[in-house]
Amino acid sequence: MRLCFLVEEHYRHDGMPNEVVRQLKAWGHRVEVLRPGGSLLRMSEAVDAGAHDAWVLKTVSGGPGLTLLEAAAAAGATTVNDARAIRGVRDKALAAAIGRGRGLPLPPTYAAARPELLAQIPASEYPLVVKPADGSSGRAVHLVSSPERLAAMLPELAGEGMLVAQPYVPNSGTDLKVYAVGGELFATERRSPLHPDTSVPERLVPLSAEIAEIGARVGEVYGLDLYGVDVLLGPDGPVVVDVNDFPSFRQVPDAAARVARAVLDLARGSGSRPCPEVGSALPRRSGQEMSIPLQATAVTAATAASAAASVVAAAAPAAPTGEPV
Structure with missing residues (x-):
């Protein structure tokens, strides 16, 4: 297959997506890497x-790559993730409105x-x-203790463009x-x-049924296939505080091969999800846990979404050495 990766200068030396690119090339695919932030x-x-x-x-989030991806989508090209879905989560104000509404x-x-x-x-x-509405990688995230503290921070916040503010969710710091x-x-x-x-x-941990359901539901709500969700365990239950398209996938077993295979499936049209329809609100349950060992932390997103009360835990399979035909 012929693939084009749009990679910002910020990620030039990062393992993700460079290891994915190397894996795809090792499987015999043609991969072009464009750096939209450093090119005319x-x-x-x-x-x-x-x-x-x-x-x-x-x-x-604030770089020019999404504009180029949207241009490719407008020309009829396949994009990973869907360009409209990426726009929906990269604007944190828009993402909050979509998520709470769903x-x-x-x-x-x-x-x-x-x-x-x-x-x-x-x-x-x-x-x-x-934090900035277009922020990413934890940039410029501030915990503001009082209105007086906010007033003192106004000069620091002045250059960040659109801002979003959310009440702090008490948590353990994890x-x-x-x-x-x-x-x-x-x-x-x-x-x-x-x-x-x-x-x-930083370590891989088991998923509870409730967190697995939320994680799967995020993909449905925003129309994402490859993504990450930041969740805090607050006093009133889990709270989603951020959603990222194409995150780092740190600690995921065989991450490069898994992501490379997912990219190929999506490029072929065999792994993409349809645009989500408006669905019902997430049911709330009280802390049901899955009994799974640390080495078996993967569950299928489809299972989590359709049968959250009995989420199936499965050991993460080893990535095959070759890319399937």
Whole structure:
């Protein structure tokens, strides 16, 4: 197959997606890597829908790569993920509106074009988490303790463009990251960027039935196939605080081969999901756990979505050495 990866300078030396590109080339596929943030793009000629079987985006949220991906999609090319789905999660204000409207457990979210407008948020909502609406990789995420602290931070926030603010969800200082790849879900835990003094080794952890259902439902709601979900375990249950297209997939077993295989399936049309229809709200359940060992942390996303009360836990299969025909 002929694939085009749009990779921002920020990710030039990252294992993801470079290891995926190497894996695809090792399987005999042609992969072109474009760096839209470091090139002059002649947009009238940049996209040739017939030149590649699929386009793959791995860029920072505010970079120009999504524009090029959307141009490829408009020309009829296959994109990974769907370009409209990526736009829907990269704008965090839009993602919050979509997610809460579809019943995902997201916190209340305020959006402001200018930081001084955040002063209108009631004091009862503090502490707040404030971040850029187009932020990524934990950039410029602030825990704001009070209206007075917000006032002091206005100069620092002035250059960030559209901002979103959410009431802080009390938690242990540990983030749960759920990755979806090839129809499977994996969970890792790691230190929250809001708690830099907390010592949390990043590791693969078992999925509860409730978290697995939320992880699968995120893909349905936003129309994503490869994605990550940041979940906090708050006092009132799990809360989704961020959704990322094409994340790092850190700690996922054989991540490069899994992602490469998922990209090929999506490029061939065998792994893509239809645009999601409006669905019912997520049912709430009380802490049902799956009894699975640490080495068996993958569950199928389809199983989690359709039968969450009895999620099937399956050991993560070893990636084949060759790419299937």
